Amino acid sequence: MKTIIITGAGTGLGKELSLLLAKQGYHTVLIGRSEAALNEVKQQIEQDEGHASILSLDIRNPEDIKEKMLVLNKHHHLYGLINNAGIGCFGPFSQAMDQEVEDTFSTNVLGTIHMTKAVLPYLENNEEGLVLNIISTAGLRGKKHEAIYSASKFAIRGFTESLQKEYEGSNITFIAAYMGGMDTPFWEGSNHVENPAKFRSPQEVAKLILEQLDQDTIIIESKTKG
């Protein structure tokens, strides 16, 4: 059974992608820091007779990533990686705290790069694979009070586009997905957007993404302005 690793699989878009991929017959490896959230998703998948395992991992820790991917590869046929885990950082740039800047880049940028670096050799060995990077429309154009978040997402855009060129003609596909606002826990504790409930649901966005996996670039604009 082909295995797809999904980071940030306990909530929001990562959870919905995991549920749908399990329904499509993939073994899903659910990654995140909160085991309770991952366990709930695993149970939901198994109730629908799908296959899932959970891996508690902080993607800011490259050594732990390497060790855990090594073990994972011993037990599963690694086929896909979805770099979905990400955090927000919003507000006037002059007020951003150093720690927020560090956390945003170590999660959104370095986390994605280290996960890809750790998994790619196994995909190469299997001579096929899929790496789907969940970016944001903030990776297509800058937005007010999103300087740091947008910079982190532009970085992943460059990372993905470069790997698309590097792996052209191989059986390893890199896909960049840019979406507008989604109604997920991402916005909890933030007043950057007025009403996240107006955004698309993560279920809708997950479905739209999986319908377009034959494309290099997937763009799903926000339903409302943002």
Ligand SMILES: NC(=O)c1ccc[n+]([C@@H]2O[C@H](COP(=O)([O-])OP(=O)(O)OC[C@H]3O[C@@H](n4cnc5c(N)ncnc54)[C@H](OP(=O)(O)O)[C@@H]3O)[C@@H](O)[C@H]2O)c1
């Ligand atoms: N919501 C939006 O409007 C929106 C729009 C465009 C793009 N996006 C992007 O979509 C992706 C998914 O976000 P979402 O909206 O579904 O938000 P979410 O529900 O907050 O999901 C983010 C997930 O990432 C995990 N995560 C965060 N830091 C991590 C770390 N260091 N190591 C491992 N896992 C970590 C979180 O789980 P733990 O805390 O348990 O680790 C959480 O499950 C993000 O990349 C986000 O930037 C979101």
